[in-house]
Structures are given as C-alpha cells and as structure tokens.
Amino acid sequence: MAVLLLAEVTDGELALDATAKAVTAAAKLGDVTALCAGANAAAAGEAAAKIEGVSKVLVAEDASLGHRLAEPTAALIASLAGDYEHIVAPATTDAKNVLPRVAALLDVMVISDVSGVVDGNTFERPIYAGNAIQTVKSSDSKKVVSFRTSTFDAAGEDGSASVETIGAAADPALSEWVEDKVAASDRPELTSAGVVVSGGRGVGSEESFALIETLADKLGAAVGASRAAVDSGYAPNDWQVGQTGKVVAPDLYVAVGISGAIQHLAGMKDSKIIVAINKDEEAPIFQVADFGLVADLFDAVPELTEKLG
C-alpha cells in the first residue's frame, strides 16, 4: 500500500528530525513517497531521499508553494491523492494547517496527532489533553493522518531514494504571505532537544527569564515556557509547551516556577526524567516529577547552573 508523506520544508530546508520521525510511523503503513514542496525544494528533496524508509521523493517547486500557504499546498496534495491510500505528515503547525483541508477535499476524516499505529486503518491518539488515549478505526478509503513526532524515533539516514520533479497544482490565489517573525537561535530545537529547561509564571519577568536561558545553555538545552509565561510576555509563543503549544519528550525536562496544570503536563509528561523546582510543595508538578526540589527558583537556579559545571 502506498503512503504519501508531506515532508516538513521551511524556506527550502528540510526539517529532518520531524520528517524522519514521521517516516518511522509511515513505514508501518506501506511504501513511503515523500513530497517536498516549496519555492525551492530541490535541496530538501535530496535530504529527504537519504531518510531510510523513503522509497521515492517528489519535488514540487513553485512560487505559490513558497510559504506553505494551506490552499495551494492542499490543492497539490489532493491532486496527487489518487495514487495513495495514506496521506501523512508530522503533526507540525504547517501540517495541521494543511491536512484537514486535504481531507475535506477528499471527503474523508482527518486523524490528528496520532501517537501509535495499530494497523493500516487503526490508530491511537491522545484526547482530553492526553488524559485519555483513544483508539480509532477509520472506514474511509483514504486515511489522512498527522503523527505526533515525540512518540516516534527518527529513521536513519542511509537511504537512497529516487527523486522526481513534479509541477504544482493551479494556485487558488486565496491568500498571500506577508512576513515571518522567526527568532534565530543557536539552541537546539524545542521538539527534538534531548534536554529542555522551561520557565513559568514564577520566573516573574522577561529579564529573569535569563536565569532559565543560562541554565539551558549550561545543559545544551532548548528553552520552553508555560502558557502563563508566554501570555505575560516573558517568552515568545514558539516556546510554549503544552496542549496548545509544542509536545516534547526529551531525556530531561526541567520545569522551573511552573505549577503543573494539565494543559502544561499534556506537552511534557512523556519526558524520560522530569525535574521540578517550585517554592510551593503542593504544586501539582511534583506529582509527575522524578526529582522535585522545593525552593525559591531565584536561589536554586543560579546554584544549579553553577554546580553543573
């Protein structure tokens, strides 16, 4: 059975980690063809061809595909859909924007944020902020699925798939790109980092967030934040971890000044080791923490940063 996988391509570059994790999940369904779409996508196509488990790469380059606008990307995928039983992608914001549109064009349901593949029709997915895991069986002829990348390991890079160039679909010209605001960072990416240090409302200000960042840099970690910290302007939106932010499962997650609301836990409770630093010993975050430290973060975090030397 054939699977079309929408590779994650941003400004011509392949997001290897997210794509390779989705390939691991997709390979359980059948023969994987990866689609790299963008204004420039040839380099991304070359990179995708190396992912083990990808048997073919389609490269679609067109100005209309440049900023992953939903309408032209969905039109392209729908035009290719005839050859595939599964249309899949990593559950990034780009894919969540595009895949439901593809599904509706094909008159099938979308199955979002899948965390487990039972068989070609049956999938597991978390619901209610991860407080329940639902197994759903699709009766649709085509299955449109996004995979929660934090639950799959990345496929290796020893592949050598063939690459074919294809054209774009007619551009519905319904929307246009204006600008991206992306903060450049030397830190590892939040969703693929081995260590994540997150700060919450307890950190108290944008200035004090430097404490979190210094600890993160000491650990070679990505920086995360609770919604309250983002809402209060201490941290940018793309740092938010949780039900409505990013889902992470690093080897080590350090939660500082975060109470542990279920919406936050939804994004990090599958981390291997969880450390919580909070001055309130009753904070719910301690219920999921492997190592909890009841302390004032303004004392504990600098001390920890120093002692990890």
Add this chain to the structure above:
Amino acid sequence: MKVLVPVKRVIDYNVKVRVKADGSGVDLANVKMSMNPFDEIAVEQAIRLREAGKADEVVAVSIGVKQSQETLRTALAMGADRAILVIAADDVHTDIEPLAVAKILKAIVDEEQPGIVLAGKQAIDNDMNATGQMLSALLGWSQGTFASELDVDGDSATVTREVDGGLQTIKVKMPAIITVDLRLNEPRYASLPNIMKAKKKPLDEKTAADYGVDVTPRLEIVGTTEPEARAAGIKVGSVDELVEKLKEAGAV
C-alpha cells in the same frame, strides 16, 4: 457583514477527565460542561468586529446535543445577536466529527452568507484541530488558522498566525475562515443583565437532517484507555542532592 461563530460544548477545562472502566470512552455524565475556551475568544473577536463597525450581526452556531443551547446562551450573553442550534445527537457522549460539523456549517454558510467565520483552533476535548480548515476547503474559501492577531479591512484580512517557528503574517481574501488561538484577545464575562437579556434573543432549533447532512462517523472508537501513569518520584533536599541524583541517573 455578518459573522458566523461555531461554538462547541465541551468538558470544562478545569475538570479532570476519567476514562470509563469499560474502555468505551470518557465519563461525561454529571461533569461540568462549558464553552470551548477557544470559542469564547472567537465570540469575543466577533463582538469586537461589530463594536468596531466592521460587522453588523454575530450569529453563533452549535452542533451536538440539545444541551448545547446552554453554550449558545453563553454566546448570546457575551453579545452575539442570535443563535442556531443543530441537534445531531441524543447522547452527551456522542460527538460529531469535524467533517460532519464542517458539512453542516457549510450548509448554514450557504444560507446565512456571512463575510467571515471565526472558529476555535481546536476543541479541548478531542483536540482534532480540523473543523475550520475542513469548512474552508468545502467552501473554497481562504483560511487563516491559529490567529493571534486579526485585522479585517474590506475585501481582505491580515492574520498573524502562531506557528512552530514563531509568527507568520498572511493576507487572506474575504470571505475567509479564521481559527483563533488563545492570545488573540481576552474574552469578556457576561454580566447578569446580559445573561437575562440573552434569554430573549432568538435561538433557532434545527436538526442535521434539515441540512441533509449524514453525520455517521468515519472513525469508529475502538477503545479508550488511561495513559500510563508515571512512577512516583522523590523530593530532594538541596541543589547538591539534585545534581547527585541527576548524575546517578546519567541525565547530566
């Protein structure tokens, strides 16, 4: 311009859900239900468009069980002008899939001819994050998802979207479907007088059959289980002990 706002009745976000012992789903009997938090933000934004003179009517729609009329009354109390309830299920445990919801919404859009649809980015019960995008596909309209800023200006709207890399701003042609994220605005509370007034605002009752939409699910729920619980951890007494434990565990 008319604004259409689909609002979903979901389990209150403060309630800890419990999976039923027989694995058939989540226990929704006798738990507090509320409007999906994202939809409160959509209603608020719709009212602000009307207050700014950019819209003249706000119509709230809910699809589901009869009790969803409470959710619609909340939308009316916040300031929506009228409401449409589409009864598509009898049992509170029956949820209508986004594809079916989108088809019903399409039929309502064809009838009501709104200039914009403001939906939530996701419903906090099933977290599908799909309905707005599906409706947009069915209508052949533009879509601006995960909006944290919205500026409607004549025949286009500028939307700032919260995406993995940060923020993306796009310009969409009207009519458009916008799905709203949490940072778009802070929804108002309904005042007591407005709650009283809302009881008199028009609320039309329809059924899925009125719109000729088949709501038979495409996804069968095979089972629902509790996620694996984490093993209990320990409290450490000092930073030194924390560092020691992390070293022992090979984490640093």
